[in-house]
Amino acid sequence: MSDPKKKIIIIGPAYPYRGGNSLFVSYVYDILKEEFHVKLFNYKLLYPSFLFPGTTQYDNSGSAIKKAPSERIVNSISPFNWIKTASRLIKEDADIIVFDWWHPFFSFCHFTISFLIKKKYKGRILFITENVISHESHLIDKVLTKLGLKNASMFLALSDKVEKDLGWISTKKKIYKSELPVYDCYNPEEGKQINSIKKDLGFEESDKILLFFGYVRKYKGLDILLNAMPQLIEYNKSLRLLVVGEFYEEEKSYLDIINSKGLEKYVKVISKFIPNEEVNRYFIPADLVVLPYRSATQSGILNVAYGFLKPVLVTDVGGLAEFVEQNKTGFIIKPDSTEEILNGVKKFYESKDNINFEENIRRFVNKNSFNNLPELFDKIIKEAEE
Numbered sequence: 001m002s003d004p005k006k007k008i009i010i011i012g013p014a015y016p017y018r019g020g021n022s023l024f025v026s027y028v029y030d031i032l033k034e035e036f037h038v039k040l041f042n043y044k045l046l047y048p049s050f051l052f053p054g055t056t057q058y059d060n061s062g063s064a065i066k067k068a069p070s071e072r073i074v075n076s077i078s079p080f081n082w083i084k085t086a087s088r089l090i091k092e093d094a095d096i097i098v099f100d101w102w103h104p105f106f107s108f109c110h111f112t113i114s115f116l117i118k119k120k121y122k123g124r125i126l127f128i129t130e131n132v133i134s135h136e137s138h139l140i141d142k143v144l145t146k147l148g149l150k151n152a153s154m155f156l157a158l159s160d161k162v163e164k165d166l167g168w169i170s171t172k173k174k175i176y177k178s179e180l181p182v183y184d185c186y187n188p189e190e191g192k193q194i195n196s197i198k199k200d201l202g203f204e205e206s207d208k209i210l211l212f213f214g215y216v217r218k219y220k221g222l223d224i225l226l227n228a229m230p231q232l233i234e235y236n237k238s239l240r241l242l243v244v245g246e247f248y249e250e251e252k253s254y255l256d257i258i259n260s261k262g263l264e265k266y267v268k269v270i271s272k273f274i275p276n277e278e279v280n281r282y283f284i285p286a287d288l289v290v291l292p293y294r295s296a297t298q299s300g301i302l303n304v305a306y307g308f309l310k311p312v313l314v315t316d317v318g319g320l321a322e323f324v325e326q327n328k329t330g331f332i333i334k335p336d337s338t339e340e341i342l343n344g345v346k347k348f349y350e351s352k353d354n355i356n357f358e359e360n361i362r363r364f365v366n367k368n369s370f371n372n373l374p375e376l377f378d379k380i381i382k383e384a385e386e
Contacts, residue, residue, distance in 0.1 A: 006381050007037045009092055011074060011085075011113070012100030012128075014042045015067045018059035018273070020300035021102050024130065026066035027181045028100075028373065035374040039092070041085070042070035047105070048077060053248040054215065054273065061275035065185045076109045086116035095381050097121050099152075102130040104141045107148030114151035124384045127152040130180075131297035132165035145169070153384065156376075159298045159319030176380060179323065180298055181370040184307035186279040197285045202268060207240045210345065211286035211310075214301045215273075216247045216254070221292035221315065221335070226257045226267065228292075228338035232345055233266055239345070240266055244282045246273045283308040288348050294335055296320045306365055311357040313344045327351070328360040 012025035025040070032038050046057055073088065075081035089097060097117060099110055114125055127149055133142065146169060149155075154174040157163035163175055195205045203209065210232075216222050222243065232239050241263075247254070251271055258267050274282065283289070289305040289312045296318035303323075305312050312330035314320045324330045331347055333340040369376075 005035065005037045006095040006378075007039070007092070008032060008096050008098060008377065008381075009039045009041060009089060009094045010098045010100065011041045011110075012098075013046055014040055014070045015064050016058050017043065017046055018057065018061075021100065021130065022059070023066055023183060023185075023300065024180060025100050026068040027183075027370070028098075028128070029068040029070075030066070031181070031370070031373050032377060036377065039094075040068055040070035041074055041089075042072045043074045043076060044072040045075040045077065051105070054246050056273075059276070062277050065276045074109070074113075076106055079108075079112065082109055082112040083116065086113045089113070089117050090120045094121075094124075096124045096126055096377075096384060099125070099127045100130070101127045101149065104144035104148060107144035110148045111150055118151050121153075123153045124381075125151060125153045126156055126380060127154075128156045128158070129162050129166060130158050132162055132169065154380070156380075160322055161297050161319035165297075174383070176376060178369050178373055178376060180300060180303050182306045182365045182368055183300065183304045184365075186276065186283070186304065186307060194285050197281055200281075201242070201285070203240055203285070204238075206238055208236065208238045208349070209286050210239065210241045211282060211289045212241065212243045212245075212292075213274075213282060213289065213304070214245045214299075216243075216245055216251075216271075217249055219293060219295045221294050222254060223257060224294075224336060224338060225290055225292045225341060226254060226261070226263065228341040229263050229266060230261055231338060231342045233263075235342065235346060236349065240268065242282060242286065243267065243269045243271075244274060245271070247271050279304070280308070283310060286310055287352070288313055288330075288345065290341070290345075291315065291320065292335070292341060293317050293320065298323060306361050309358040309361045311348065311361065313341070313348065315340075325360065325364055327355065329357065329364050 013022045014025050029038055029040050074085050149169050155166050156176045156178055157166055158179050166175055212222055289310050291299055291314045293315050298319045302312055314324055314332055315335035316332050317335050321332045324332050326332050331344045333344040
């Protein structure tokens with residue numbers, strides 16, 4: 001690495017905010033801090049409460065698993081704050097400014113700040129893009145995204161899908177590649193024995209558990225999985241589905257599927273945000289983590305599953321399949337199909353005694369390009385200085 005340490009400022013959410021974006025930014029901070037002088041400019045207002053679909057934006061867990069030190073500076077809806085933030089960034093005299101981008105809501109905020117610092121940081125404004133076209137995008141989302149990313153000097157894409165989507169924004173700007181880290185921070189080895197956890201959750205020791213984890217929205221395809229359950233139960237009466245997460249839309253429509261198909265005995269729904277200290281309680285007893293998404297770029301849930309060395313069943317949408325080795329770390333199926341889910345689950349259970357999923361996942365995790373982020377940032381900064 002370069003000496004003296006180069007200075008990086010990251011603009012993105014972190015603790016006390018909850019969720020995948022906050023966790024990702026904290027991982028970025030942690031992996032860069034040993035080789036660089038890193039400052040994290042957090043939000044003092046992320047989303048106005050009336051726009052947030054969940055119960056709270058804040059992490060109310062008993063323990064903070066990734067608590068990167070930060071200054072809560074940015075207000076996402078205040079133009080006066082954007083000017084003040086830009087002024088602070090100019091005074092910091094960093095080697096590179098990094099914006100974490102994941103949603104068009106932040107387009108005016110990110111555009112204004114990046115515009116105001118553009119002269120000072122010419123060629124040194126990096127946008128890390130977790131996705132470009134949002135999962136439920138409309139025309140206005142695309143317009144806002146193009147505006148929000150307009151002043152980027154370069155991009156760091158977290159999947160091949162995002163890299164391809166960035167071609168729609170600009171064909172001239174340099175695009176670097178990495179990926180989400182594997183989220184192994186939830187104490188995967190701690191907790192009660194599997195059978196004890198199953199009993200606590202109301203399952204029998206002999207039950208085979210499929211896990212759907214994370215907040216629920218239409219693009220995540222939980223309804224497709226629920227509609228596949230009668231076929232899955234017919235295949236194996238011991239199969240159970242554990243649905244864990246906060247509903248960001250009407251929960252009743254999903255409960256209606258469960259009730260109309262007589263699935264009450266086979267599906268357990270825990271409809272709340274899960275605090276950090278409880279996450280392992282739901283992954284430890286799971287045989288297979290199912291992501292039946294209709295659309296995606298990548299998914300933090302997949303990387304949490306890998307943190308527990310759990311195989312996954314994912315649909316071939318967006319960039320999900322990039323992070324699964326077929327028949328090794330999981331199975332890739334076509335989207336929008338109950339039959340495909342049935343076949344994928346059958347393949348898993350028919351092969352689980354012959355395939356060492358844990359060892360395959362462990363090997364795959366070791367190749368995660370996020371582990372090389374310090375070397376990549378060293379390269380990015382050097383090329384920006386040329």
